[in-house]
Amino acid sequence: MTNSAHSVAGAILDDLDSRPGSATSLVRTVLGAYVRTLGGWFAIADFVVWMDALGVPSESTRIAVTRLKKKGVVESSIHRGRTGYRITEQADAMFSRGDGRIFGFRRMADGDPFRLISFTIPETQRAARHQLRRRLTGIGCGTVSPGLWIAPEYLADEAGAIIDALELSRYVTTFVTSEVAPPGTLRESAAQWWDLAGIADRHRAFLAACDAEVPVQDAREAFVTFAPLLDEWRVIPYVDPGLPPCMTPEDWPGTRAVATFEAARERCLEVSREWIDTTRVG
Known part of the structure; x- marks a missing residue:
């Protein structure tokens, strides 16, 4: 790179x-x-x-x-x-x-395909291996085992770009599958492969910060209202891969969080951009 x-x-x-x-x-x-x-x-x-x-x-x-x-x-x-x-x-x-x-959150349906990412990276490339794991986590990949990662198929291009950028392609093999058969239930396994509890906490924190019922009176208020909500939200679509209903708890807070963000965006984003535009000098 x-x-x-x-x-x-x-x-x-x-x-x-x-x-x-x-x-x-x-x-x-x-x-x-x-x-x-x-x-x-x-x-x-x-x-x-x-x-x-x-x-x-x-x-x-x-x-x-x-x-x-x-x-x-x-x-x-x-x-x-x-x-x-x-x-x-x-x-x-x-x-x-x-x-x-951030503005186009995707969620899998039951039966949608996954991309499996298998790699064996030599000890001489330990720093690159650490970077690979960190960046795969950063885009929403889960860890089945230290050398086997899993992600929704729609993240395949992003994962591939990371692998190519780190010049690790020769150590990586990927597979596509629509069937996952873990020893326990899919929900139990998903909670092991991803930090679902931490992701759920992110969604709840966003919901706690967002009051979709507060009316926006003017463009400045739209900016003051929406920018902090967007700041709270924008990391969530990276850490949350959008797993299908069969792999998330029945009371998954992400469903409500996505709908709440979309409503806030509809109310505030374009109006708040008007305030930024009218207040700049240059």
Whole structure:
């Protein structure tokens, strides 16, 4: 991988690890959901105004942007005589891929196919093996055993891109199956292969933060309401692979969380983008 690819890959992992509601996490959310729709460029003064509306102090905003510059997510840029930042080409591609996940949550139906990922990586490639496991987890793959991973078939391309980027293709064999026959029940096995309890907690935290009944009075309020909810939500579609009903508990909170997010998005996203557009100077 090139240095820039390494940098952006690291930014993706940092993105998934960042705590929702933190300055860094909120800055990433605003970049991906709002700044990109304005062409990808922003003046730091404008960004400070947007983040101040979310309760983030200006110094924290500036520090977060500087960190993202070091990660290769943004770069210094002059636009119409104003000094500011622009989302890098690599980061724009990262955000674009994320849109499909964040705004288009997928869930398997019973009987849909899985992709099995088998690998044996030599000890000399231990660091790459660690990165592979971490990144597969980061896109929603489950662990059947240390050398055998499982994911919905619709994640096959993302998994393949990770394997190729780490230059580990010669150590990996994949299979497609629509039948899984574990020693216990499918629900018991799914709870072992994925952290279903942790995923359920993420959904419940989102539901606790989201009140879909609160009316939005204006564009600024739409932004203040929706940006934190999007920040809370956007990691969930990565950690939750969208397992079929036969593999999740009957009271699975993800079903309600997905519907709640979609309702909030419908009410707030486009309106909140109008506020961002009308408050920028450049």
